[in-house]
Amino acid sequence: MNKRAARILILFLVFAASVGVFTHLMSHETTENATDLDAASLPVLYMKTADTTVNRMYGYRQEMNGVTTRENLTPLPMDRSLTLEIDAKGQKIINVTYTVESTDGGALIENSVLKSFDEDGSYLKADFQLETAILMNQEYTLKLEVAYGNGQSAWYYTRIVQRNGVEVGDYLAYTQMFAQTCLDKTQAEALVPQLEPDETGDNSSFLNVNIHSSLDQISWGSLAPTIVQQPVQQIKEANETTTSIKQEYMISAQDENGQTEYYTVSEFYRMRESDGEIILLDFERSAQQIFDPELGVLTKSGINLGVTGEDTKYVTNTAGDIVAFVVNGDLWCYNRSANKTIRVFSFRENGSMDDREQHGEHDVNIVRVDDAGDVTFVVYGYMNRGNHEGEVGAAVYYYRAERNVATEEIFVPADISYEMLKKQLDRLSYVNKQREMYLYLNENLCKVDIETGTTTVVRESIPEDCFVVSESQESIAWMDADNASSAMNITVMNLESGETQRFAADDGQKIRALGFINEDFVYGMANDSDILKDISGNEVFAMHTVRIVSIDGNVKKEYHQDGYYVTGVSISDGLLELDRVVRQENGYADAPEDHIMNGEQQSQELVTGRLATVDDRREQQFLLEFSTSGKTQSLLTLTPKYIYSTLRTDLTMSYDTGSADLYYVYGKGKLIAILSSPAEAVQLADENVGVVLNSSQSYVWERGNRQQGMRLDETTMPSGFQSASLDENVLNESLGDDYELLNLTGCTREEILYMISSGYGVVVKTGANESLLLTGYDIFGNSWLYNPATGETTALSDDDSDALFAQNGNVFISYIKKVKIE
Numbered sequence: 001m002n003k004r005a006a007r008i009l010i011l012f013l014v015f016a017a018s019v020g021v022f023t024h025l026m027s028h029e030t031t032e033n034a035t036d037l038d039a040a041s042l043p044v045l046y047m048k049t050a051d052t053t054v055n056r057m058y059g060y061r062q063e064m065n066g067v068t069t070r071e072n073l074t075p076l077p078m079d080r081s082l083t084l085e086i087d088a089k090g091q092k093i094i095n096v097t098y099t100v101e102s103t104d105g106g107a108l109i110e111n112s113v114l115k116s117f118d119e120d121g122s123y124l125k126a127d128f129q130l131e132t133a134i135l136m137n138q139e140y141t142l143k144l145e146v147a148y149g150n151g152q153s154a155w156y157y158t159r160i161v162q163r164n165g166v167e168v169g170d171y172l173a174y175t176q177m178f179a180q181t182c183l184d185k186t187q188a189e190a191l192v193p194q195l196e197p198d199e200t201g202d203n204s205s206f207l208n209v210n211i212h213s214s215l216d217q218i219s220w221g222s223l224a225p226t227i228v229q230q231p232v233q234q235i236k237e238a239n240e241t242t243t244s245i246k247q248e249y250m251i252s253a254q255d256e257n258g259q260t261e262y263y264t265v266s267e268f269y270r271m272r273e274s275d276g277e278i279i280l281l282d283f284e285r286s287a288q289q290i291f292d293p294e295l296g297v298l299t300k301s302g303i304n305l306g307v308t309g310e311d312t313k314y315v316t317n318t319a320g321d322i323v324a325f326v327v328n329g330d331l332w333c334y335n336r337s338a339n340k341t342i343r344v345f346s347f348r349e350n351g352s353m354d355d356r357e358q359h360g361e362h363d364v365n366i367v368r369v370d371d372a373g374d375v376t377f378v379v380y381g382y383m384n385r386g387n388h389e390g391e392v393g394a395a396v397y398y399y400r401a402e403r404n405v406a407t408e409e410i411f412v413p414a415d416i417s418y419e420m421l422k423k424q425l426d427r428l429s430y431v432n433k434q435r436e437m438y439l440y441l442n443e444n445l446c447k448v449d450i451e452t453g454t455t456t457v458v459r460e461s462i463p464e465d466c467f468v469v470s471e472s473q474e475s476i477a478w479m480d481a482d483n484a485s486s487a488m489n490i491t492v493m494n495l496e497s498g499e500t501q502r503f504a505a506d507d508g509q510k511i512r513a514l515g516f517i518n519e520d521f522v523y524g525m526a527n528d529s530d531i532l533k534d535i536s537g538n539e540v541f542a543m544h545t546v547r548i549v550s551i552d553g554n555v556k557k558e559y560h561q562d563g564y565y566v567t568g569v570s571i572s573d574g575l576l577e578l579d580r581v582v583r584q585e586n587g588y589a590d591a592p593e594d595h596i597m598n599g600e601q602q603s604q605e606l607v608t609g610r611l612a613t614v615d616d617r618r619e620q621q622f623l624l625e626f627s628t629s630g631k632t633q634s635l636l637t638l639t640p641k642y643i644y645s646t647l648r649t650d651l652t653m654s655y656d657t658g659s660a661d662l663y664y665v666y667g668k669g670k671l672i673a674i675l676s677s678p679a680e681a682v683q684l685a686d687e688n689v690g691v692v693l694n695s696s697q698s699y700v701w702e703r704g705n706r707q708q709g710m711r712l713d714e715t716t717m718p719s720g721f722q723s724a725s726l727d728e729n730v731l732n733e734s735l736g737d738d739y740e741l742l743n744l745t746g747c748t749r750e751e752i753l754y755m756i757s758s759g760y761g762v763v764v765k766t767g768a769n770e771s772l773l774l775t776g777y778d779i780f781g782n783s784w785l786y787n788p789a790t791g792e793t794t795a796l797s798d799d800d801s802d803a804l805f806a807q808n809g810n811v812f813i814s815y816i817k818k819v820k821i822e
Contacts, residue, residue, distance in 0.1 A: 034405045034641030037347070040356040040385040043091050043146060045156045046232075047074045048083035048125070050169030054233045058359055058382065059146065059154030061390035066103045066141040067697065068417040068655055069157040070666065072234040074142065076162040080130040084114070084144065085123045089356075093117065093124060094147040100130060100160070103141050103697040107821040109134060136162055138819055139697045154390055163239055171243040172233055174278040175269050179231050179247065188219035194280040204613065205620040206263075206307050209285040218285075222617045225251035225263070229353055236268075236669045237691055239705040242281065244270045244689075246669035250358065251287070255295060256617075262290045263307065264328060264358060268669045270689055272704070281704070282689050284668060289618075290348070291327040293341045298632045302607070302625040303334050310611050312622050315366040317373070320606025323624055324369045324377070331364045333399070335373055336626055340636035344375055344399050344406060347384035359384050361418035367431045367473075373401030378437075380425050381418040387644040392421060393653065394439075396431055396450060404638055408645040410437070410450045414653035419671040421653060430473040432496045438476075440467060442656040445478070448649055455651040459491075470516035475551070477513045477521060485531060485541050487511050492521050494551060501553050512541060514569050517576060517598045520556060521549050524566060532587055536746050536809035540588055542567060542581060548598055559596050574598045661740070663700060664693045678742045679812075682751050694740065698819045706757035711776035714786045714793075717761045718815070724763050724773040724788050726813065731763070735815055744812040749802055753777050755814040765811035766804055774812075 042059035049055075055072040076082070086093055100109040110132040117124040134140055144156040181187045192215060201212035209217055229250035237244040246268050253261050270282035289306035291297075297304045305312060305327050314325035321337045330346040345364065348357045362381030369375050380394035388395065393413040399406040414421050428440040437448040438458075445459040445467075459478060466479035466487065475494050479487035490513050492501045505511035505525060514522040524543035532540050542565035548557040559566070559578065565588065568579040577595045581588035606627050611620050663681035665672040667690025675681045681692045682701045692700040714722055720734030732741050744752055744762070752774070755762050762774040764785070776784035781798035796804065805812075 034403075034643050037386040037642055038389065039349075040354060040389060041089070041091070042154050042356070042390050043089050043093065043148060044087040044356065045144060045146070046085040046087070046123070047072075047158060048085050049075065049235070050167070050172055052169070052172045052233070053085055053123075054172065054235055055158050056232045056234070056355070057144070057156040057158060058356065058361075058384075059156055059390050060392070061154060062413075062415065063143070063155050064157060064392070064417070065415050065655055066101065066105050066143070066157070067695075068420040069141070070139075070159055070664075070671070071157065071417070073139070073159045073161060073236060073238060075166050075168055075235070075238050076130070076134070076160045078162070080133070080162075082128055082130070082142075082160075084126045084128070085120060086117065086125075086146070087123055088148070091148040096126065096147070097145040098128070099141075099143040099145070100132070100134070101141050101143065102821040103139060103159070104695075105141070109140060109821075134160075134162055135819065135821065136164070137699060138162075138821070139693070139699075140821075161238070165240045166238050166243075168235060168238055168243055168245075170273065170278055171245060171269075171271050174271060174280075175233055175245050175247055175267070176231065178269070178280075178283075179227075179249070179267065182219045183225065183227065185219050188215060191215065191218070195283075205611075206285075206287040206618070207309055207620070209287075211280065211283040218283075221619060223253050225253045228252045228262070229355065229358070231267075232355075234669065236666070237270075237702075239702060241705040242270060242272045242703075244268070244669065248360075250353070253617075256615075257296065259295055261292070261295060261306070261618075263287045264290065264360065266669075270668075282668075288328050291330060291332060293332075293635055293637045296633075298630070298635055299623065299625075300629050300632060302336075302623060302630075304614060305622045305624065307618055307620070308622045310609075310622065312609060313364070313366055314607070314609055314624060315369050316605075316607045317369045317371045319371050320627065322369055322371070322373050323607050324366050324375050325624065326364045326366065329360050329362055329364070331366070331375075331377055331379075333369070333373065333375055333401075334624070335401075336630045338373075338636070339631045339634065340638060342373075342399075342401070342404070342638045342640060344640060345377065345379060345397065347386075356384055363422060363426075365425065365429050375399040375401075376431055378425070378429050378431065380421060380429065386642070392416065392418060394421075394425060394429060396437060399640060404640045405643060406640045407643040409435070410448070410453060410645060410647045410649060412437075412439075412448065412649045412651060412653060416653065416655045417671075420655055423671075423674075424653070427467075428469050428473055428476065430495050432474075434496075436495075438473075438495050439653070440469075441653055443467075445476070446651065448651065453647050453649045455649055466513070468513045468515050470519055472519070475516055475519045475521070477516075477523075479511070479513050484512055485510065485539055487513075490523060494519070503549075510541075512543065514546070515571050517548060517571055517574055519551050520598060521551075522569065522571065522576065523547055523549075524569075526565075530565060530583075534587055534809070536811065538746065540567060540581070542583075542588060546576070546578065546596075548576070548596075557596055557598065559594075561594075564591055564594075662695050664697075666690050666693070667703075679744045679746045682744060682747050686748075686751055694816075696819050696821075698816070700742070700816060701751070701754050706754050709776070709778040710757050710759075711778075711784060712756060712759065712761055714761060714773055714775050717773075721761045721763060721773060721815070722788060724771045724786070726763060726765060726771050726811065728813070731813060731815070738818055739815045740818050742814045742816060744814055746810055747812055748810065749783065749798070749805055752812045752814065755816075758816070760814050760816060762812050762814040764805060765808045767808060771811075 045057040046053045047055040096114040099111045114126045139159045139161045142158050142160045202208045203217045231247040231249040233247045248266050251263050265287045268284045308327050316323045322335045324333045331344040333342045365378040367376040395411045396409040430438045435450040439446045462478045465484040468477050477492040480489040481487035488505045490503045512524050524546045526543045530542040546559040564580050566578045570577045580591040582591045614621050665681050665684045667688025685692045689703045691702045718734040720731040765771050773786040775786045782795040783801040786793045
């Protein structure tokens, strides 16, 4: 070796050693900075109604958007008295400022400070009375700002509403009784008259129990559980006819080895009262196991995640020996080769029964798992504890397996509820390898630079029906149009490379984005002349051709059959199922479905998930199975440390209602959807035994809350309705600024009778050139129709009116009074 080569070798060795020392020091320093998640510190608030503690409220570190916070409903008595309870959680409570305001925060009704508190067992209690009258049947926000500790504050929210004849005490007692009775097989026999067991009931899983399940299933089968965290009831809806209550609690059960399993339980009850007796109208229960690797979870083929859903999220590395999965809000990683599990992220502390840790208003999106076992993931929703305790938002984390440390990269704050945030981030919350995060927020495609926290809008104003995302979220597509039926161009974008493709329709055609098979894009084309409306005015987008194209734009598959049109698709496991129609003289008729397979399938999955009944005691469980066998014992379990970040984005995720009228559908204790069509909102609320609220949070429609009969005087209605016009311009002009028009076309007669019960007439199409005004109904099923041409009102039986309305497309137009809160 010559001298020059020797010097080069020495320099290289010195450089390598320096890098090694630097890396070791940085690793040591980084690990030294790591810590456990900070313990929860915020007080918890409750309302007390009918001598029962209800409506648990967790604290927020900042004020929230009142339109989105509808976690519970507190009925306001006629004397406007309320009782607040505080679980101080060791904090010194200084005072509570309460504010009553319109849900959008635009109108302040009342504001005052509570400074005196009584002891009520382990809680503090304050009785107070609102001085200002509020509108009946109108929801308001009750905002509670708690000053505690050393000048700290937290905000809490409930809705209040004042309605005639609403008493919830018996309903609260009933739900408590029901949950306790189900724990005793002998006592559970008393519940039989309240149940409706039939073939639709699922008796195979504790995750899906309802009023149609068997008595044995409702009374917990062979699980033999014990309540370890008592139920707390959340009042979700309360009106003159029905009340809906959700309650959550925790149970434990013993396995065959005497080890303890824990489950979180959520129950929904919908009830009415008749002659002093509570009648159960609907019941649903979901019990989900908390994953615990100490319970002998390994199988010869993989790992048993316990009682959890078929939609359990899991992502594997390319080698197929490491899988990350989310169970009950906790992120775990199982390394089959190393025979170890890591609880990568969880708000739960081992052995703790603190209800703040169990609060389930968050989720985890697994972005990727690499072959070293490192995991990129996003935690979003309400932060139960840690450095963001009491905040709502999305935190990007990177878990390094070698160091067993999860580093927070950036936090994106939000001022909206978890339910609202989830609807946006479930659609898109992708982090690429270039440290860029893509979000779809308020119909805008946004990109966050994780290094700097700056946000740019990649594309503005993409309507929801014009935006599609691949299952991995790596690929997206949007239509350059105001709606999905008018697009001439589509842009497809790969979020890793940033590359885009454009697809355009030919003259006289429209193009529609349908989705992705893996990362291959699926779209369809329709002639303008084939886009028609049916008798109810619903558009039929009849596509003559459907194509599957690869990421580089090559057509991999094309579907076209003369005489047949595709109106919709569903995509699953590389299979494209096609809804088809054939053209007829006056429109389209349904045709047999067809399907096409993607030309090139991905290689067989190395890890698959499935539901299976492993044992009768726990019934259906979710299994992750590997292509090769592995160890079944001596499983090592690790819990990482965390490194916090102070970097926040310049973006706060919020909810923009815009200028359009929106309709909020709530059902079974949660927000189901936000829609621009009142008809679609009513139908969806009916399916979910729920309610519809408009942008001002006034009731538009409620399931089951209508009088037995009602007759209206047509002469008291706006002139457009007296003439039974179907022209919306004429109707709107006659309504003026005091009323809001509702096109309820597509609803059923049963659904629109709520409008009559509420005092609003309904224009109904009854012939090609005829429309009548529906003004009443009675207990015998008759509908009363006013004919403006003759001035006569006649009765039509339910069967005849149903047939007449359906024959003419179920075209209904009604209205409601606009509520102005000042």
